[in-house]
Amino acid sequence: MTTDRSTSSGPALLEVLDVSKSFGAVAAVQGVSFPLYAGEAHALVGENGAGKSTIVKMLAGVHRPDTGTLRADGENRTFHSPADAKAAGIAVIYQEPTLFPDLSVAENIAMGNAPLTRLRQIDRRSMRATAERLFARLGVRIDPDRPARGLSIADQQIVEIAKALSTKARVLIMDEPTAALSGVEVERLFSVVRSLRDEGAAIMFISHRFEEITALCQRVTIMRDGRHVATEKVEDLSVDDMIRRMVGRDLSALFPKQEVTAGDVVLTVEGLSREGVFRDISFEVRAGEIVALAGLVGSGRSEVMQAVFGVDPYDSGTVVFNGKRLKPRNPRAAMNAGLALVPEDRRQQGLVMDLSIARNVTLPRSGALARLGLLFGGTEKREAESWTRKLQTRFGRLSDAVGTLSGGNQQKVVLAKWLATGPKLLIVDEPTRGIDVGTKAEVHRLMSSLAADGMAVVMVSSELPEVLGMADRVLVLREGHLVAELSRAEATEESVMYAAMGQKVTA
Amino acid sequence: MSVAVTEIHKQDQKPGRSLGYVFRQREMGIVLALVALVAYTAINQSRFLSSQSIRDILLNTAILAVLASGMAVVVITRHIDLSVGSVLGLSAFAVATVMQHNQDLPMVAALALGLGIGAVAGVVNGALVHFGNVPALVVTLGTMYAYRGLTYSWAGGQQVTADEVPRHFLRFANSDLLGVPWLVIIALAVIAGVGVMMRNYRIGRELYAMGSSPQAAGLAGIKIARNTLVAFVISGALAGLGGVLYASRFGTVDAASGNGYELQVVAAVVVGGVAVFGGSGTIWGAGLGALLLTVIGSALAVLDINQFWQQAIVGALIVLAIGADRLVAVRIARSLRKRDSHV
Numbered sequence: 089m090t091t092d093r094s095t096s097s098g099p100a101l102l103e104v105l106d107v108s109k110s111f112g113a114v115a116a117v118q119g120v121s122f123p124l125y126a127g128e129a130h131a132l133v134g135e136n137g138a139g140k141s142t143i144v145k146m147l148a149g150v151h152r153p154d155t156g157t158l159r160a161d162g163e164n165r166t167f168h169s170p171a172d173a174k175a176a177g178i179a180v181i182y183q184e185p186t187l188f189p190d191l192s193v194a195e196n197i198a199m200g201n202a203p204l205t206r207l208r209q210i211d212r213r214s215m216r217a218t219a220e221r222l223f224a225r226l227g228v229r230i231d232p233d234r235p236a237r238g239l240s241i242a243d244q245q246i247v248e249i250a251k252a253l254s255t256k257a258r259v260l261i262m263d264e265p266t267a268a269l270s271g272v273e274v275e276r277l278f279s280v281v282r283s284l285r286d287e288g289a290a291i292m293f294i295s296h297r298f299e300e301i302t303a304l305c306q307r308v309t310i311m312r313d314g315r316h317v318a319t320e321k322v323e324d325l326s327v328d329d330m331i332r333r334m335v336g337r338d339l340s341a342l343f344p345k346q347e348v349t350a351g352d353v354v355l356t357v358e359g360l361s362r363e364g365v366f367r368d369i370s371f372e373v374r375a376g377e378i379v380a381l382a383g384l385v386g387s388g389r390s391e392v393m394q395a396v397f398g399v400d401p402y403d404s405g406t407v408v409f410n411g412k413r414l415k416p417r418n419p420r421a422a423m424n425a426g427l428a429l430v431p432e433d434r435r436q437q438g439l440v441m442d443l444s445i446a447r448n449v450t451l452p453r454s455g456a457l458a459r460l461g462l463l464f465g466g467t468e469k470r471e472a473e474s475w476t477r478k479l480q481t482r483f484g485r486l487s488d489a490v491g492t493l494s495g496g497n498q499q500k501v502v503l504a505k506w507l508a509t510g511p512k513l514l515i516v517d518e519p520t521r522g523i524d525v526g527t528k529a530e531v532h533r534l535m536s537s538l539a540a541d542g543m544a545v546v547m548v549s550s551e552l553p554e555v556l557g558m559a560d561r562v563l564v565l566r567e568g569h570l571v572a573e574l575s576r577a578e579a580t581e582e583s584v585m586y587a588a589m590g591q592k593v594t595a
Numbered sequence: 596m597s598v599a600v601t602e603i604h605k606q607d608q609k610p611g612r613s614l615g616y617v618f619r620q621r622e623m624g625i626v627l628a629l630v631a632l633v634a635y636t637a638i639n640q641s642r643f644l645s646s647q648s649i650r651d652i653l654l655n656t657a658i659l660a661v662l663a664s665g666m667a668v669v670v671i672t673r674h675i676d677l678s679v680g681s682v683l684g685l686s687a688f689a690v691a692t693v694m695q696h697n698q699d700l701p702m703v704a705a706l707a708l709g710l711g712i713g714a715v716a717g718v719v720n721g722a723l724v725h726f727g728n729v730p731a732l733v734v735t736l737g738t739m740y741a742y743r744g745l746t747y748s749w750a751g752g753q754q755v756t757a758d759e760v761p762r763h764f765l766r767f768a769n770s771d772l773l774g775v776p777w778l779v780i781i782a783l784a785v786i787a788g789v790g791v792m793m794r795n796y797r798i799g800r801e802l803y804a805m806g807s808s809p810q811a812a813g814l815a816g817i818k819i820a821r822n823t824l825v826a827f828v829i830s831g832a833l834a835g836l837g838g839v840l841y842a843s844r845f846g847t848v849d850a851a852s853g854n855g856y857e858l859q860v861v862a863a864v865v866v867g868g869v870a871v872f873g874g875s876g877t878i879w880g881a882g883l884g885a886l887l888l889t890v891i892g893s894a895l896a897v898l899d900i901n902q903f904w905q906q907a908i909v910g911a912l913i914v915l916a917i918g919a920d921r922l923v924a925v926r927i928a929r930s931l932r933k934r935d936s937h938v
Binding site: 148170 | 791795796797800801803804806807808810811812813814815816817818870874875
């Protein structure tokens with residue numbers, strides 16, 4: 089990986105000058121300025137909700153800044169529509185690619201500026217030749233005639249890049265392009281982006297992964313709460329510096345686990361087995377404790393907890409909660425007994441994206457909140473208000489759809505939803521996946537204070553620092569077996585990984 | 596790498612000539628159904644294939660096919676136009692009334708008038724859908740009643756009868772060019788024209804794109820407002836044209852003409868393989884759908900089967916078409932996922 093290019097200091101291809109944008113009462117971006125230079129990759133970092141996506145949408149012509157200007161090639165520009173931004177040479181690659189599934193790949197690339205024959209008909213031959221030429225230049229092989237439906241996310245992004253190249257875009261804006269890619273795919277994407285950069289394009293790159301930023305970018309702009317914090321050369325900043333400026337506080341504050349003396353046993357799992365998934369799992373969880381389930385992906389962590397909660401079946405064993413046996417395969421009974429499970433995939437399993445924040449928060453309790461079987465907005469709203477305040481959720485109005493929130497705030501809504509049921513045991517599966525550093529800390533602080541109040545917390549997590557920072561005890565699973573139980577003092581990165589992999593890892 | 600690329604070339608250079616390609620087309624199913632139906636009916640009732648019977652079927656198909664072409668454009672764009680039956684009625688009554696009072700007006704003027712009325716109705720639909728940001732289903736359900744109401748309040752129970760309109764106006768729909776009825780020629784011209792527009796012109800591809808992913812269409816800088824209007828104007832204008840053809844064919848027109856016709860049109864489009872959620876399907880498929888529906892009607896009449904069955908069969912066909920649509924989509928998605936697109 090190289091960061092060797094000396095940064096050019098000619099005039100900026102695109103300049104963002106003191107732009108601000110508000111949505112209703114929420115000021116998404118306030119007075120942000122930065123330049124994008126030719127031949128340079130520029131990272132834009134900030135927590136979720138810091139205003140990065142709003143910046144992207146203004147550059148893409150989707151939103152117009154309330155104040156401030158965008159300057160392309162030294163001229164002030166106003167983008168009234170995405171077409172204007174395209175005409176100014178700006179191409180945007182969104183986190184979720186925006187292709188037309190029914191149309192062919194070649195047609196997707198040509199959409200908007202398809203080559204025409206003399207009769208002003210679409211010149212299909214030249215269209216697919218263009219697609220092939222672009223793919224050759226990008227060093228990938230995608231059949232231009234196949235429909236875009238069914239392409240992997242990585243390939244869709246390559247098609248988006250080809251689209252950008254076909255419009256002769258000189259400014260390429262990539263909004264978290266690597267979020268859904270595997271390591272190999274990220275490398276392929278980076279080699280493509282590097283060669284574009286070296287050919288003189290200006291790249292704006294948004295990512296939560298710092299190793300990607302240091303590998304690809306020359307300059308970085310840091311945002312916090314919609315404001316511009318700094319624009320610096322990447323080589324002048326350490327990752328710690330970046331995080332500190334993004335979050336506005338020190339890293340040490342990230343895992344604020346309070347010391348708690350554990351109370352009575354609330355959950356006893358004994359000899360839990362499910363053919364081919366996990367075997368003979370036994371453990372206890374006490375009130376006020378945070379217990380982490382660690383292990384590699386596929387070791388059966390989530391499956392164990394789903395069986396405990398009753399979502400998944402199990403073949404043998406018992407689950408005892410507060411002295412009473414929980415029936416298998418009955419999540420409703422588990423909920424009534426005082427368990428709550430915050431699932432791993434909040435978009436699919438945790439939230440109804442089109443419903444309002446208030447509705448989502450009160451969904452599991454709609455029965456209790458209803459009068460004579462009818463739901464009235466007032467009770468829902470009061471409940472939701474109190475919970476979102478406790479969790480410091482940032483949003484415009486309670487009636488906004490959950491889908492409009494940033495990832496971190498969505499996670500808080502999921503938490504609010506389950507905390508509103510007043511659980512005695514909270515199971516959280518990957519509580520901070522895909523959310524930014526600052527919100528992570530808030531979620532951690534919240535879990536810690538819940539435990540301090542006597543709630544038992546079981547956390548399934550793939551992030552070792554989180555496991556080590558938060559857990560009073562760490563249970564390590566390997567291939568469906570519980571292989572280690574480590575106290576907070578015993579748990580180190582080495583000891584957990586050793587147990588998870590079944591061999592000594594060389595650091 | 597070059598080996599695989601040339602293979603792809605070979606496969607796709609002449610797609611029209613490969614038998615496999617032909618059979619993979621959605622429209623093939625309709626053609627097969629048509630052939631089977633015609634064969635079965637003809638075996639049981641030889642008069643089904645008499646030239647008069649074929650002529651009737653084609654004449655009955657023509658107007659439905661004209662409206663289906665316009666509807667297909669709207670459905671491909673992920674909208675729907677339920678007002679076409681009312682637009683046809685309005686246009687038919689207006690044209691018949693104007694012709695009644697101006698006996699010397701040429702046919703061309705009647706056609707232009709019908710197209711114009713339909714286009715205006717289409718502009719209203721499109722503008723309400725786009726600028727009012729209201730789903731097309733709701734907008735056109737509303738305008739369906741509004742346009743019908745307009746016709747009723749104008750006609751007020753009156754009707755224009757065949758002996759009140761000029762002879763040349765009536766002759767038009769019932770005369771031929773080289774043995775082919777004018778109505779059929781017009782329908783074919785409409786299918787060909789709209790079909791080429793949708794297949795080979797930018798505007799057509801943009802309409803497919805809008806139907807395939809409205810969100811992506813906006814981000815791609817496609818002129819959504821203009822294109823939405825164009826789609827509804829095409830549908831409206833063709834419904835207006837259908838009104839002229841209707842008046843000319845039947846001569847007698849009242850305020851209820853074309854009542855409920857929109858559902859037949861939608862049925863033809865769906866049976867013809869146009870995806871209900873936009874993005875795919877063809878104009879000629881919609882035309883075939885219109886033909887199939889008409890043939891079913893005639894076949895049942897010839898076979899002396901209760902008219903009730905016609906509706907039941909059409910209903911079953913729609914469910915079948917939509918089911919097949921889903922099935923094909925799932926299959927394609929699976930096979931595309933399996934096929935690794937690159938190395």
